[in-house]
Amino acid sequence: MTKLQLSNVSKRFQAVQALKDVSLELDAGQMLAVLGPSGCGKTTLLRSIAGFEFPDAGAISVDGKVFMNRRTWVRPEKRRVGYVPQNGVLFPHLTVAKNIAFGLSRAERKSSRVSDMLALVGMDGLGERMPHELSGGQQQRVALARALAPAPSLVLLDEPFSALDAGLRAALREEVRTTLKAIGATAIMVTHDQEEALSMADRVAVMRHGCCVQVADPVSLYKYPADLGVARFVGEATLLQAPVANGCIDTLFGRLKVASGCPENCRRATIMLRPEQFVVGKPQGQPVSGRVLKTIYHGHDALIYLRADAPLGTEDIRVRVMGAPAFAPGDRVGIAVSGDVMAYPQPSPEDERAGRQERAA
Numbered sequence: 001m002t003k004l005q006l007s008n009v010s011k012r013f014q015a016v017q018a019l020k021d022v023s024l025e026l027d028a029g030q031m032l033a034v035l036g037p038s039g040c041g042k043t044t045l046l047r048s049i050a051g052f053e054f055p056d057a058g059a060i061s062v063d064g065k066v067f068m069n070r071r072t073w074v075r076p077e078k079r080r081v082g083y084v085p086q087n088g089v090l091f092p093h094l095t096v097a098k099n100i101a102f103g104l105s106r107a108e109r110k111s112s113r114v115s116d117m118l119a120l121v122g123m124d125g126l127g128e129r130m131p132h133e134l135s136g137g138q139q140q141r142v143a144l145a146r147a148l149a150p151a152p153s154l155v156l157l158d159e160p161f162s163a164l165d166a167g168l169r170a171a172l173r174e175e176v177r178t179t180l181k182a183i184g185a186t187a188i189m190v191t192h193d194q195e196e197a198l199s200m201a202d203r204v205a206v207m208r209h210g211c212c213v214q215v216a217d218p219v220s221l222y223k224y225p226a227d228l229g230v231a232r233f234v235g236e237a238t239l240l241q242a243p244v245a246n247g248c249i250d251t252l253f254g255r256l257k258v259a260s261g262c263p264e265n266c267r268r269a270t271i272m273l274r275p276e277q278f279v280v281g282k283p284q285g286q287p288v289s290g291r292v293l294k295t296i297y298h299g300h301d302a303l304i305y306l307r308a309d310a311p312l313g314t315e316d317i318r319v320r321v322m323g324a325p326a327f328a329p330g331d332r333v334g335i336a337v338s339g340d341v342m343a344y345p346q347p348s349p350e351d352e353r354a355g356r357q358e359r360a361a
């Protein structure tokens, strides 16, 4: 069932077009991550859904109930939307329990709701603490509990983990995801961290200059980005220039098939390869040979930077391998490619000029 529907929502602040014709749909119980660079309109989108911003145009409805359109405007407090602003922000003069009880009716305060919420976010017994007596992660959990306490129909989280260190961030991500799934909440989370978006969400919306440029499940978004900007934003990408003919490109790696949906024929195309698509081994018998420039170890995997001996019409190649890299800088290796590749027509100089003018506007 469609939970949230946005149609052509636009919002301008003086000269800045913060949202431009944003359309989105989200099913009940799903989590949508809104991903994009700073200033692309993520918070404005969330605030528009919560009712803290008044869009200039478009329509927003939840569970089929119109929140806003040309004729209707539902006040924020009537929307039953739980909002966790950036960095949580608790009321500093209230205990944890009173923070959580803040938006509840008198009857709800007398019920077990507050202690249920404390248990839900793993903070049993800490209701009488003051916010300054909590760690950053605990404060975020209380902010989440406060947003969930009135049983909202939709939960909005604005960069909920941005103030936390890497370890706590990873742990809390998992806890929040589990908590939201446990109560079947529909949620939207703003982030500018692609790993966070891909690992937590059922669907990801990528925004750029106020526009929603792609909405997809994490796997499709990573494998089949709508354009080169999205490709580079959601992960490492190696690019080559090559013509596409009959759905294939001929490269030093051999004949590669372009993914479905890409142009079958295109004289000037940019080909995008993910680090997982390269296979590195001994130089013998491989279509392309090269030299290891450097390796970056991430614990669970590693990135190897390679330079091919023959010019490939590309920058240095980045290859992802599981665990520690078996190669060191200076080693000679063979490089092959597996799987379909994405091909994007290169914009003509006129297209690029038009794009620049549109962004400036």
Ligand SMILES: Nc1ncnc2c1ncn2[C@@H]1O[C@H](COP(=O)(O)OP(=O)(O)OP(=O)(O)O)[C@@H](O)[C@H]1O
Binding pocket: 013, 014, 016, 017, 018, 036, 037, 038, 039, 040, 041, 042, 043, 044, 045, 192
């Ligand atoms: N109240 C406001 N008045 C004027 N301009 C605003 C206002 N709120 C947002 N903007 C502008 O609208 C654009 C989108 O802002 P928004 O906060 O939605 O971006 P964001 O993607 O959430 O950024 P960040 O990741 O840095 O939080 C920015 O250019 C911002 O400066």
